[in-house]
Amino acid sequence: MASPLLSSGFSDALVILGAAGLVIPAFARAKISPVIGFILVGLLVGPFGLGALVKTYPWLYHITISDPHAIEPFAEFGIVLLLFSIGLELSFKRLWSMRQLVFGTGAAQLIASGIILGTGLHLLMGLAWTGSMALGIALSLSSTALVLPIAGTASPVGRTAFAMLLFEDLALVPIIFVLGALGPMAAAAGWAGFAKVGGVAVLTVAILFVGGRMLLPRLFAQAARTKSPELFLAASLIVVIAASLATTAAGLSPIVGALIAGLLIAETDYHSEVEVMTSPFKGLALGVFLITVGMSVDIGAILADWTSYLLGIAAVVAIKAVVTFGLLRLSGIRGGVAAETGVLMGSPSETTLIVLGAAGQAQLLAPGLASFWQTVTAIGLTITPLLAMLGKRAAKRIEQRAETLPEAEISPEGPGTVVIGFGRVGRMVCDMLAVHGQPYVAVEADIDAVTAARAEGYPVIFGDVVRPELVDRLNLGRAKALILTMNDPVLSISMTRRVRGWVPDLPIIARARDTAHAAQLYKAGASDVVPETLESSLQLAEAVLTDLGVAVGPVIASIHEKRDELRREIKAAAEMEVLPRLKRVRGVIRTEGSAT
Numbered sequence: 083m084a085s086p087l088l089s090s091g092f093s094d095a096l097v098i099l100g101a102a103g104l105v106i107p108a109f110a111r112a113k114i115s116p117v118i119g120f121i122l123v124g125l126l127v128g129p130f131g132l133g134a135l136v137k138t139y140p141w142l143y144h145i146t147i148s149d150p151h152a153i154e155p156f157a158e159f160g161i162v163l164l165l166f167s168i169g170l171e172l173s174f175k176r177l178w179s180m181r182q183l184v185f186g187t188g189a190a191q192l193i194a195s196g197i198i199l200g201t202g203l204h205l206l207m208g209l210a211w212t213g214s215m216a217l218g219i220a221l222s223l224s225s226t227a228l229v230l231p232i233a234g235t236a237s238p239v240g241r242t243a244f245a246m247l248l249f250e251d252l253a254l255v256p257i258i259f260v261l262g263a264l265g266p267m268a269a270a271a272g273w274a275g276f277a278k279v280g281g282v283a284v285l286t287v288a289i290l291f292v293g294g295r296m297l298l299p300r301l302f303a304q305a306a307r308t309k310s311p312e313l314f315l316a317a318s319l320i321v322v323i324a325a326s327l328a329t330t331a332a333g334l335s336p337i338v339g340a341l342i343a344g345l346l347i348a349e350t351d352y353h354s355e356v357e358v359m360t361s362p363f364k365g366l367a368l369g370v371f372l373i374t375v376g377m378s379v380d381i382g383a384i385l386a387d388w389t390s391y392l393l394g395i396a397a398v399v400a401i402k403a404v405v406t407f408g409l410l411r412l413s414g415i416r417g418g419v420a421a422e423t424g425v426l427m428g429s430p431s432e433t434t435l436i437v438l439g440a441a442g443q444a445q446l447l448a449p450g451l452a453s454f455w456q457t458v459t460a461i462g463l464t465i466t467p468l469l470a471m472l473g474k475r476a477a478k479r480i481e482q483r484a485e486t487l488p489e490a491e492i493s494p495e496g497p498g499t500v501v502i503g504f505g506r507v508g509r510m511v512c513d514m515l516a517v518h519g520q521p522y523v524a525v526e527a528d529i530d531a532v533t534a535a536r537a538e539g540y541p542v543i544f545g546d547v548v549r550p551e552l553v554d555r556l557n558l559g560r561a562k563a564l565i566l567t568m569n570d571p572v573l574s575i576s577m578t579r580r581v582r583g584w585v586p587d588l589p590i591i592a593r594a595r596d597t598a599h600a601a602q603l604y605k606a607g608a609s610d611v612v613p614e615t616l617e618s619s620l621q622l623a624e625a626v627l628t629d630l631g632v633a634v635g636p637v638i639a640s641i642h643e644k645r646d647e648l649r650r651e652i653k654a655a656a657e658m659e660v661l662p663r664l665k666r667v668r669g670v671i672r673t674e675g676s677a678t
Contacts, residue, residue: 124376169344188249425473429462582607
């Protein structure tokens, strides 16, 4: 089994850190959230995965963890660092700027979902009210680590989700505080003990806030004067450790201290530097924590009672999605955004596991029950990307049903020029058409882009050109030209082929990613195609020649000649159906180039 040089603890540390080091770059390269990878790796190397085979194959000892209790210190370490990083991201100024959505809709969503889930658990499972409400609040939390990378913070869905997630992160302080005060120390002595523990805890937190406001700026100022990154990092870790020890001594969880430490540092002038110094630990902390979550998942137990797990995750997702959708609609959020946000935030969170751990320490939940919902949470985390896809489909259907193509926007004499796609390229084309007084109508499938464009006065129609009825109502037979600017090669080719079959004489000008795509568009029937890689190469050459002092007139003339020459070669290659020859087009264009 274990060698003298490789103790159990050291071996476990190597397995966890090694797995984290492999998952982060691998999943980042695949553009997949590493949260799922961490859970799956933990499941693989944990005591219920390959770790269960150590007795049969002793060599697996060095790459697995066979002792479930060995992972507990790593989980606690990961939770502490994770809560510290969450605290660093919070700011009172940030909260105030979004106060209506954060403390209004965000608070209502968490409380309403928690009450509904908690009441259901009390009635169906016979749990005590304290345990059921603690479990309901835990399951009402949503994943910051997954939702924000998926939705971003610039889109309407991302901004809405961010506000609610911000409240949930902030609510962790009172949630864990209350659960810590309900711990065995208080429970054993009744209400008097609860009041004593609560009083000590409130006093400790108050001292931390007051002392932190006074001492932290001076501490970090001294660390900054040394210009030593190591000392700055050490000061940050000292603050986290001291705050965690203080809250532990007061009868609370150490993660309360870690979160408070992050909040206090976030209010100093040095929070940006601390974030930079500790950012490598954030991903590692989340990875360690989620790997330990995966290690605790028993596949055998899931298979033995899969219906219960399926019903559990389905109930949580459905209740949270409906509550979130309803509250967002009451707040005036558009139907599609509310639906996508609700479904995306339907699954439990990585912080759900933290609250479940705090409730377990407070003896509000039996170990078996906590383990069941921990597994449900792990399953919910892994299906969050699937929920994101379902949310987008639901939003698209709602928006298509709510907003149809207005008849009045298409003139009976014809729409002029029809522009399909109103992104960065389509907007520029429409601007130039307007400059020269050419009538046009643009069609866009992104309702947010349509709303913003209409607010600016652009004649943009919401619709998806995949639907034949939409294309029929565009009256392309009377149009002057069709311009395809969407960044979807397959759709642009099929659209060109379809329209060319209907309207043989209609000029079709299409945007192409590269010369190979351009040749396919010419073959499908496009009148003229503009490959982005060709135009970027020509524009670069024009800028170089102009900066070298060559007269502008000859430069422009030579650029036009080169453009015509290359387009002739592309058309010829398309007619001969010999696309590989395009790679030899004078070395100017690369067929593997991407849209710039």
